[in-house]
Amino acid sequence: MKNIFKIVYACLMLSIVSCNDAIEIEQPGRLGAENAFQSVSDLRAGLLGAYNFLDTTNEIGLTAAMTDETFKGRDNGGQNNDEQNFNINSSNGYAFGIWTSYYGAIGMANRVIQAAPSIDATEDQEDYDNVLGQAHAIRAFAHFQILTYFSPDYTDDSALAGILVTSPAEDIFEARPRATNGEFYTAISADLAMATDLINASEGVTFMGADFVTALKARIAAYRGQYVMADGYAASLLADYSIADQTEYAAMFEDADFTEVIFSLERSIGDSYDGQGLSGGGWAGSLFAFIDASASGGPFMEMSRSVYNILAGTDDVRLTRNLNVAESTVDPTYQTNDNSINDDVLLVFKYPGGTQPLLNDLKVFRASEMLFIRAEAAADAGNLTAAATLLKELRDARYGAAQDLQVFANETEAFGAILDERRLELLYEGHRWVDLKRLGNRGNRAIDRDAKECENLAGCSLPNSDYRFTLPIPLSETTANSGVEQNRDY
Template sequence: MKKLLSILTLSLFVFTSCNDVIDIEQPGTLLAENAFKTVEDLQLGVSGIYNRLDNTTQIRFNSVYTDELAIGDDSGGQNVTQYSLFLTPTSGMAATLWNGSYITLNQINKILVAAESIPVATGEQADYNNAIAELKAIRAYIHFMLTTYFTTDYTDDSALGVIALSTIPGLNEDLPRNTNGEVFAMIDADLTAAAAGLSNQSSRTFISRDFITALRARMAAYRGQYTAADGYAATLMANYSIANQTQFFNMWSDTDDTEIIFELERNVGDTYDRQATGGGGWAGSLFAFVNSTASGSPFMEMSRSLYNQLDAVAGDVRLARYIDPSSTISATPTTSTDDYLVTRKYPGHQSQPLMNDIKLFRTAEMLFIRAEAAADANNLGGAATYIKQLRDARFGAAQPLPTYASQQEAFAAILAERRLELAFEGHRWVDIKRLGARANVSIDRDPIDCTVFNACSLSNSDHRFTMPIPLGAIDVDAALVQNPGY
């Protein structure tokens, strides 16, 4: 970590694209106090931090490493290592998440320190406060994302979490992992400060109080604090409705935002207008090279097991949205080549195939959190009512009310519905990690998709449901402790 951060200090303000204030050439190192002189400079710095936010690595990992995807007929070997359930301290995905996150966190902390010396003129205080609030909310989000992947148990405050980075570390300083309790306390403090300073009440593309509420809802659910999680989710559901069939279909072409609480906007000509080859890009290019049709060179296809679950009852708009009409679908496939299940959850917009806004929080997730809270409280009928509410919307007609004989059945049904609803959004691995034991659910691929790779299942108790601390980080930080099993 100390070597990584010393490099970051030198390259801190090379943000990619639009921040002219960061590109000013000055003698010596471009320090934060030299780059940020005005509130306008501060706002440009915040824009640079927004530009670092991306979720394609998480989408790719959750989709490839579980039972959402299968290797496509047009594959040239992409993702085979991850699909084979290989995960070690040298794995690229672990390094991408860890290193990229700490680069951003260090940049945020540099800007926050520099902001303390910025003179705030009359009429600028609200803009200044809002910029600081945005930075702290993003810092909280990144710490929670890191914790999601690198701690063994979200519900254990004494378990090792990640490095809680709220200051600028010294060049020769070894930084240990903090406990989950310490990390969550810092996240909570950042979110409280952010909520007090934000000017935006609600915004789908900028940090707002609704973003903070959504993050608090997800974090509380992951920690098993379901009373709090249910309250946060209910607050959001009062303001963001569940999309109907037409709205849901159009949401994935970026022409409807009915249930989007927060998303990362993607536009032609921006930093992410490119193939997503390790550093962010078009979300749809995680599955295909050209477009989301059979002629668009799809190298990853929907898994047969996910397709079977979606196709179990006729009329589900999610099947119509997720599977392109050019797909080849066999009623009785015997090998992976019998099918051509072309995924089109990210078909593209602005005349750019495969490029879509990335949805980080939406109402459906809040409904699932309420269902989890009901199941946790052994209110099985309440959990069933929430699942029916979503299914009514996705089928466009009233669906049967499920019945669950136990909490395990309820959690299994919630996981099954989350698999359908949140496919290819970066949730599946995380969901099995946190709820798999309660639901008796593990990764379970169809034999058609996995036999050739000898990777058909992975128990929810396997150590690979926690990311390894990257070897490169451990090599330069003697205080870091590796996760069990690696």
């Protein structure tokens, strides 16, 4: 963990402590919480530092490249070649990005939590509680993201997750072993309980409020297969958040409508992610194109043909939201054209950007995910009609007109339909890889690439139980930390 904690120390040094504060530290090179945080305002600055580490573009990029969401585009120069060919190892950039991002957030949150008891909050108790509650929420979310990508089985409490870090490191060179899922879930639950007690204000969808906590509880319970609890949490949120209609859905990904947004990570010009477009780095649109989402914008990852073929010719707003229809080129001879990579250009349009091309907020929790969780819970309970009714509610909204009610013969068909709808609804939002891992076998679904695309790849699909549906612990961590155990087959 030493690399992570060095990052956290550096962030604290640069963003919180003034020059006068720094010279008062008795041990040069060491920054204790009592020196970094001396007021509620300092705590809020530390909280913003923790937020700054949160970034879902690594999840979005990994999922889009490794599953069936994208295929290499016309201007691809080798980007995502390993992921497209299922060549995942401990040097993978996405795995490294996920690991360092969330442990950076955990480290900063720990500093805030550790420092809080020493702060006099007599005249600012409400803000103090709110900041501390959000720090616990950030730590819970970050730990769960680590578990999601580095644990082989979300339902097995004895499986290894990541390294559980609930206090600042006294020794950044200490060898730390991985904790189990059960230990992670216990710590996450404790943090969410603290967040629930302390968060007392709503600051909009870009800060973690009470609804964020409920949404995270719903997702965790669903991933664990604890559907009675998951359904209750999701239902409580759907009482307050509507499913967006076609106009609202289109505007949501231009950051102009928040009807169904429960929580998102704000991205704006001048923030610390600005100017990092070419490597993702907070610009979700730059995971697919170099310059912008137009035909001349350097598309290096494009919508997969398998996704396009589902949406083509429909009134589904997800076609025009996810594809730049006006500037894309659809090759009618795609199946037989040996030059289809140049003649069939399907431009991703989910993150077109506003004043800055390719820069949009990152949606983390939406009402539609809560609807899916309720559908999963219904299917799990054998209430197939209820599951179908929930899916119809979403499809009605996306098509702008009433759709047929699906009839499922069994649970497998229901879960298959849920996965099919999640594939379209949550496209390019970083869910497909996780969904196939946790529900693929239950719904008889797997990576579904187009046969023409498969001709240019080393493999067309993976079993949902394949070891590559669990990321490797990054090489930088296994090298620096002798106590960490690598995931199997890496």
